[in-house]
Amino acid sequence: MIRLAFPVAALIGTIIAAPAHADEESALALARQIVADAYPQAQRAEMFGGVADAMSAQMMNAVGADVPPGVRAIVEEETNRFLAEGKTVLARHIPALMDSYAIAYRDEFSEAELRDIADFVKTPTGSTFLMRSVKMIENPAFADANEAYISEIMAMMPELRKRVESRLIAYLEAQDAG
Known part of the structure; x- marks a missing residue:
């Protein structure tokens, strides 16, 4: 009986841990096409x-x-330099980022939904919808709301810095004492 249990358990394990099945593969192919x-x-x-530039400008x-x-x-000069250098790094990562979009779409949407989305992005409106949606961050209404949020968050930063600094000092002192 025990001899039979091990092969059955192994078979069940391979079924449960099987790699992506055909439906997942076709969904991923569809997501990559989207x-x-x-x-x-x-x-x-x-x-x-553009997203990085818009967020930086809003900040x-x-x-x-x-601020004097x-x-x-x-700060603006160094931020602009950092963004320019960051775009070089970003360019190297765009293929992986785009593939991760496809994987996320596959994981988030059913295959039927992916087919609907794929059909939509093939229309004139759909072909520009997602690209233009990303640009909504540049819209003045969004920028105003985001800047208000950022201002409030920035006002909280000195207190956060003090708390983190205090906790780090206490931690490091305890490490040195121990």
Whole structure:
């Protein structure tokens, strides 16, 4: 009986832990096609870079007026330099990011939903919907709301910094004492 139990258990284990089945593979292929159709390869760097630029601009706009102009200029200059360097790094990661979109779509939507989305992105409206949706972050209404949020969060940062610093010092002192 025990001799039979091991092969049966192994068989059950392989069934349960089986790699993606045909439905998952076809769903992933469909999701990859959606990504290819909705996010044209030639526009992907601009899409990701545009989001980073918009977020950076909104963060800078949210910085209070009490920041001295010289400090603001330095922060803006260094932020712009960082963003430019970051876009070079980003360009190397775009293929993996786009494939992760496809995997996320496969995991989030049923195959029937993916077919509907695939049909939609093949229409004139659908072909630009996802690319243009990413740009909503640049819309003045969104930017205003986001800047208000960022301003409030930034006001909380000094207290957070103090708490983290205090806890880190206490932790490191305890480590040195122990």
